[in-house]
Amino acid sequence: MFSACRYISLLCLLPALALADEVRIDPHADLLYRQALPFLEQADARSRALPLTPEPGDQELIGEVEALGRILEPAVALLRKAAELDHPVAQYRLALFYITYLPQNDIARSACPLLEASIRQGFAPAALGITTWCPAFSDSADYRQALERIPLNNTLYAPYYPQPAVRLECNRQQPQGLNMQWGRQRDFQAEVYRLLGTIDPGQRLTYYQKAVDINGCLPAQRRLTSQR
Template identity: 65%
Template structure:
């Protein structure tokens, strides 16, 4: 349950993403958001600036894979260079988090999940994940499932259900990375993150709802299958174990 990747300097990492995806995250007008959900325009600008540095870090890690030298000194130098690139991204994410930006909360939490010792992750990441989740940002649900047992089941289920009504409002913020997307057909390679589209995260929400509501589990499993062919849901349906 607490398995997590460590920084992978020889291949893909936390900051791998489709080309220019960060530039597609536009400012969402407050009036376009669901009741109770507001995104500060300045926070959104800070978030998009952070993504620019994350893209740069991805370029660095991609160049590392082309090098044949793997000495400890080389790895140390690569790690230091990557840290220098990620530092401003983290600073910008923290500023956006201070303005309650849900996607920034999730990405900062994911950074902590990837780079902090396991014992420190719940205290650092869970407040961010819970803040993001309560605003209906679906990716945070997976982090809460794995790292935040103190988030009550009733609160968790309510937050999962709210995701359904806000999912399309966050469309400009996808794709998003995750440690693992169980419903995703493409399995991660090595320590690489998985990148999911909006519908992939929607399937994960249905999968999680199935575990919180046994009476409706079959319906939720089926919805997960319908939306992206979720293999774990297919297996549960085939085995009649709801």
């Protein structure tokens, strides 16, 4: 028989366990996402080969861009199908495509619903796009709660890393051209703690220290140093 103390402790754990268990990735959606990955990898390799300062009217470059589009077309179609089935990683990668290739005025409308759906399921990379493109959500209590819940799903999402991002603030390597920065799970977790530090003054130093402990996050380290 449980002692009263152990019983109370178990009750305290139930909310956290429920939150951790509520994310379910549809197997068919996951298959669609996996089928998109080879096309995304090919597109990433081609984008790395594009010149950083293209010459106007460069026909070879135009051909490369058109080839990149042909590679991305089936990837985007598969990601859309997976995203419709609420696959959080596919939602993020589709949003990242929109952020990279859509006109700036169209990005928020297309990407924000995907990013919000992804982070509500605890997928850390979605947090970065939200801060830039989705101010209404990033200023909400729901956003902070989503950030705080991300560690509950670390085990679930571990096989999906590394992941690309437009900019990882805690990564010293600067992105070049259309190239993405690739981060490990711990890199994105550091970004989450850095973001929490920016929106929670009361716990700011604690969150910044966590970001530094995880991957040596330089912006968080600078803020810690300036406040001591």
